Amino acid sequence: MSSKIKFIALGGGQWHGASCYYIGVDGCNILLDCGSDSKGGVASGPNLNVLLKYLDSLSELDAVLVSHSHFDHIGHLPQFHAVAPNVPIYATEQSKILANHLIWDKGGRYLRMQSRTLVEREEIMAENVLESIIGTGYAKTIRLPKFEVTFYEAGHIPGAAMILIETENHRILYTGDFAKQPTPLADGYVVPKNISADTMIVCGTHAVNPTYTHNFQGRRLVKMHRCLLSEDIVGINITQLTKGLEIAKLFNDEMESGRMSAKSIYLDDSIWKLGERLEAMGRSVLGRYCRPIPNSSFKNGVYISDRYVLNGYAKTYGINFTLHASYPETKELIYRVNPKTAFIVHTGYTPEYYDRRYMALEIRRERGADISLIYPENDDVYMI
Ligand SMILES: [Zn+2]
Ligand SMILES: [Zn+2]
Numbered sequence: 001m002s003s004k005i006k007f008i009a010l011g012g013g014q015w016h017g018a019s020c021y022y023i024g025v026d027g028c029n030i031l032l033d034c035g036s037d038s039k040g041g042v043a044s045g046p047n048l049n050v051l052l053k054y055l056d057s058l059s060e061l062d063a064v065l066v067s068h069s070h071f072d073h074i075g076h077l078p079q080f081h082a083v084a085p086n087v088p089i090y091a092t093e094q095s096k097i098l099a100n101h102l103i104w105d106k107g108g109r110y111l112r113m114q115s116r117t118l119v120e121r122e123e124i125m126a127e128n129v130l131e132s133i134i135g136t137g138y139a140k141t142i143r144l145p146k147f148e149v150t151f152y153e154a155g156h157i158p159g160a161a162m163i164l165i166e167t168e169n170h171r172i173l174y175t176g177d178f179a180k181q182p183t184p185l186a187d188g189y190v191v192p193k194n195i196s197a198d199t200m201i202v203c204g205t206h207a208v209n210p211t212y213t214h215n216f217q218g219r220r221l222v223k224m225h226r227c228l229l230s231e232d233i234v235g236i237n238i239t240q241l242t243k244g245l246e247i248a249k250l251f252n253d254e255m256e257s258g259r260m261s262a263k264s265i266y267l268d269d270s271i272w273k274l275g276e277r278l279e280a281m282g283r284s285v286l287g288r289y290c291r292p293i294p295n296s297s298f299k300n301g302v303y304i305s306d307r308y309v310l311n312g313y314a315k316t317y318g319i320n321f322t323l324h325a326s327y328p329e330t331k332e333l334i335y336r337v338n339p340k341t342a343f344i345v346h347t348g349y350t351p352e353y354y355d356r357r358y359m360a361l362e363i364r365r366e367r368g369a370d371i372s373l374i375y376p377e378n379d380d381v382y383m384i
Contacts, residue, residue, distance in 0.1 A: 003169045004383050005199055006054070007343055011035065011046030012072065013378040014347050014356075019073045020046035021174070021201055021345065026167035028146045029055060031064040031087075032174045032201065036075025038106035045076035050379050058084040062146055066091035066133070067176025067203075068160035069098040070240065071105045078103070078125035081132060090142065092151050093135035094159030094281060100130055101274045105241050105306075108270070138190075153190040155179035156323055157242050158283055162191060173197035173337055177205070177346070180332075183323040184249040185242060185278070185285060189333075199384070200339040203346035205324035208356045208375075212327045224251065225260060227317045232300045235316030237308060244271035244304045245278070245285050247319060251302060252287030264301035266293040271304060322348070331359060334371065341384050343374050 005025045011018030017037030023030050036043040048058060055061070064080070064087060067073055077089065077099075091099065103126050114122070136142055138161065141150045147168075151161035156177045165172040173195070180188045206212040224247070227234060238244045248267055254260035267275065267290055275286040293303060303309055303316075310316050325333065334342050350356045360373035376382055 005170060005172070007201070007376065007382040007384065008050060008380070009343075009345055009376045009378050010048060010050055011037065011378060012346050013376050013380075014345070016205070016346060016348065017072045018044060018046045018076065019203070019346055020048070020076065021343075022051060023165075023172060023201075024054065025170055025172070026146070028167055029061045030147070030165065031061055031080075032163065033067055033073040033176070034064055034076045034080045035070070035072040036106070037072065038075070043075060043106065045079055047379055048080070059086050061087045063087065063144060063149075064089040065149060065163050065165070065174070066095055066099075067154065067163060067174065068157055069095045069102040070157065070177065070242070071102060073176065074099055074103055075106065077129045077133075078122065081129035082125045085128075085132070089129070089133045090136055090149065090151075091133050092159045092161050093137060095161070096130075096133045096135040096159075097277065097281065098157070098159050098274075099133065101270070101277060102241060103130065104270070139192075152192070152195075153187070155181075155186050155189040156183065158186050158278060158281065160186065162189065164195070164197065170199060171197040172199045172201070173339070174201040175203050175333065177203045178325055178333070179323050180325050180329040184246040185283065191336075195337055196339075197337050198340050200334065200337055200342040202330065202334065202342050202344050203324070204330050204344040204359075205322055205346060205348045206327045207330045207344050207359050208347045208350040208354075210327050210354055210358050210362075211351055223319065225254075227315075228260065228263070228302060231315055233298055233303070233310065233314040235303045235305070235308065235310035235314060237316050237318045238271075238304060238306050239318075239320060241271050241274050241306065243319075243321075244268070244306065245275050246323065248275070248290050248304055249285050249287060252289050255289050256287065262289060264299065265290045266301050266303045267291070268293050268303075268305035268307065268309060270306070327359070331363070334363070335367075339371060341372050341374060343376055343382070345376060347375070
């Protein structure tokens with residue numbers, strides 16, 4: 001194996017948002033995800049201009065491979081497709097379907113703030129890219145002219161995939177966001193027993209936090225019980241549409257099992273529509289107590305929305321949590337794949353008394369120099 005791999009995080013290096021990673025290897029130019037960050041209601045994409053130092057134009061890319069349909073992984077696809085419409089975009093069938101809803105997730109909030117002309121232009125760009133995405137199934141190898149690619153189930157949300165890229169001299173595994181434990185909407189990841197790769201790109205939300213080992217679902221439920229039991233009408237403000245459905249499903253299951261007193265769970269229009277879509281795909285997510293938010297007056301119940309629907313009327317709580325692999329689960333996957341190099345991207349919070357590179361130090365202690373971890377900063381170029 002002699003050829004080198006060029007790696008650049010164009011967004012989503014050591015943070016969440018605008019995930020977009022470039023790999024140049026064996027004459028192939030590949031983009032992994034093309035997400036947007038949305039802070040303060042304004043969406044911002046990855047720094048694709050960095051690539052123009054190495055490519056004459058973005059049209060020279062061979063493909064965009066999409067891990068899953070969260071906004072931080074797909075939000076910039078409309079703008080990308082508008083400038084490089086010839087570049088094929090691959091995703092799982094389920095991600096393609098969910099993209100129809102989730103491309104408007106935080107994007108929708110952003111669009112509402114713009115002029116009507118801009119909104120229409122953005123909507124057309126989004127429709128164009130949604131039509132052009134090529135959907136594929138899990139564990140089916142796609143043979144492209146210069147490389148092969150296989151999507152494996154990654155857990156996290158329906159449709160999410162780990163992506164294995166096989167070029168002339170390399171096997172590269174991009175994990176996307178992944179989870180080992182089942183989440184309310186998806187089962188845990190499924191990869192072949194003997195999966196191996198020389199290089200990994202790991203979305204390591206908890207890879208920089210060695211204390212993130214406990215059962216987050218349990219903690220979350222305790223918090224939910226506390227706010228739910230005390231009020232007749234209560235709002236839950238969420239940051240992603242999928243989170244709204246995850247909370248609704250957890251509440252509903254608690255109510256059905258009798259651990260929580262039964263109440264109506266009202267979902268706003270976008271969450272409800274996404275739920276219906278998942279039901280049509282065979283995922284049971286809208287339980288017995290879930291209903292769309294009524295247009296008329298507020299009845300007793302829990303209201304879940306990404307907007308403050310109960311503003312000034314009843315108390316609203318923000319509930320945030322992640323459905324990503326824990327620190328030990330992330331390390332376990334790296335050991336299982338056993339790469340020479342793992343790029344750790346999409347990282348989250350590190351307690352201040354830990355070195356962010358704790359996992360690198362730990363792996364070095366346990367495995368010597370066999371596996372090296374790199375924590376790329378945005379726009380820096382790595383040749384390995
Ligand atoms: Zn995600
Ligand atoms: Zn993400």
